[in-house]
Amino acid sequence: MSTAPSAVETDRAAVRLGTLAVGGDGPAVVIAGDLPGAAGGGDALWLSLRDHHGGVSAEEAIRAARTGWAGPLLAEPFSAADLPAIADLADGVVIGAAWMQDFQLVRAVARLGLPVLVERGPAATLDEWLAIVEYCVAEGNDRVVLCESGTRTHHAHVALDLALLRAARERSGRPVLARLDGDAALAAAAIAAGADGLLLSAGVPAAPARDAVTVLGALARPEAPATVLAARGAIDRVDAALATLLERRAELAGVVQRLKPVGGFAGRDMDRERRLVEAMAVRAPRLGVRRLAPIMNAVIEAGLDLAESGPAA
Numbered sequence: 001m002s003t004a005p006s007a008v009e010t011d012r013a014a015v016r017l018g019t020l021a022v023g024g025d026g027p028a029v030v031i032a033g034d035l036p037g038a039a040g041g042g043d044a045l046w047l048s049l050r051d052h053h054g055g056v057s058a059e060e061a062i063r064a065a066r067t068g069w070a071g072p073l074l075a076e077p078f079s080a081a082d083l084p085a086i087a088d089l090a091d092g093v094v095i096g097a098a099w100m101q102d103f104q105l106v107r108a109v110a111r112l113g114l115p116v117l118v119e120r121g122p123a124a125t126l127d128e129w130l131a132i133v134e135y136c137v138a139e140g141n142d143r144v145v146l147c148e149s150g151t152r153t154h155h156a157h158v159a160l161d162l163a164l165l166r167a168a169r170e171r172s173g174r175p176v177l178a179r180l181d182g183d184a185a186l187a188a189a190a191i192a193a194g195a196d197g198l199l200l201s202a203g204v205p206a207a208p209a210r211d212a213v214t215v216l217g218a219l220a221r222p223e224a225p226a227t228v229l230a231a232r233g234a235i236d237r238v239d240a241a242l243a244t245l246l247e248r249r250a251e252l253a254g255v256v257q258r259l260k261p262v263g264g265f266a267g268r269d270m271d272r273e274r275r276l277v278e279a280m281a282v283r284a285p286r287l288g289v290r291r292l293a294p295i296m297n298a299v300i301e302a303g304l305d306l307a308e309s310g311p312a313a
């Protein structure tokens with residue numbers, strides 16, 4: 001009897017780009033067009049050979065990029081002539097949006113056996129986009145990641161279609177990235193919509209996108225880590241979200257102290273504190289009131305201390 005994977009198993013499959021797992025139960029990733037290095041850089045490098053219009057040898061371009069980056073590298077061919085060098089030197093291949101329906105190129109790329117990232121063409125429907133996945137599978141390559149790259153509009157910009165991204169993720173069971181060309185502020189929206197990561201064009205700063213992945217990912221993307229290292233990474237992301245919220249909460253508590261007739265420790269309202277702990281226990285039932293109460297006592301006292309004594313030096 002055939003043991004085809006269930007929809008759930010398919011949904012959880014990550015695609016590995018070198019050392020980087022994309023999708024599944026892991027964190028959202030950032031694949032950046034600029035050499036990572038500075039804080040907030042990408043997890044993988046995306047090198048587009050299209051910019052050179054075939055005027056530069058793929059091998060030289062990839063080797064040059066490799067000198068500054070030892071991590072996973074994805075290369076986007078200008079034409080089929082670039083594929084042998086990509087096969088030798090890259091960890092994955094990007095089929096650029098404008099190339100999506102070049103079926104010859106898609107087939108040749110899939111045959112390399114490297115993971116393939118398929119960008120959606122600027123006018124492609126969901127069916128047309130997912131058909132490209134089937135071309136890859138037909139060539140024996142199941143390691144496909146999708147990337148929503150926007151629809152061309154009559155405005156200067158492309159419109160990122162997050163509903164389409166969700167539908168593609170749901171229907172294909174494969175990881176789906178969102179490509180951000182100009183506006184890194186859309187990173188949070190893409191992660192909230194379920195994107196498994198972001199593809200950033202060269203020149204788009206990675207730091208805000210990385211921040212959205214870390215802070216929002218903790219809320220929007222529950223992880224199921226299997227190793228100590230991965231679990232600690234997931235904890236670090238939750239802590240980043242917690243710190244952001246704690247700082248915000250302390251600011252708001254400071255506002256209340258200024259507005260109350262008697263603020264600070266002298267104006268403490270234990271009934272209000274008990275009720276807010278009870279409300280939190282509804283969202284955190286496993287921790288429950290008994291464990292949440294001392295945590296919130298410490299949080300509230302830290303806020304009152306900040307209001308009375310000012311920011312940490």
Ligand SMILES: O=C(O)C(=O)C[C@]1(C(=O)O)C=C[C@@H](O)C=C1
Nearest residue numbers: 253256268269270272273300303
């Ligand atoms: O709600 C208030 O009255 C506040 O001062 C804010 C706050 C809090 O941090 O949530 C702080 C102290 C009070 O005992 C109760 C709640």
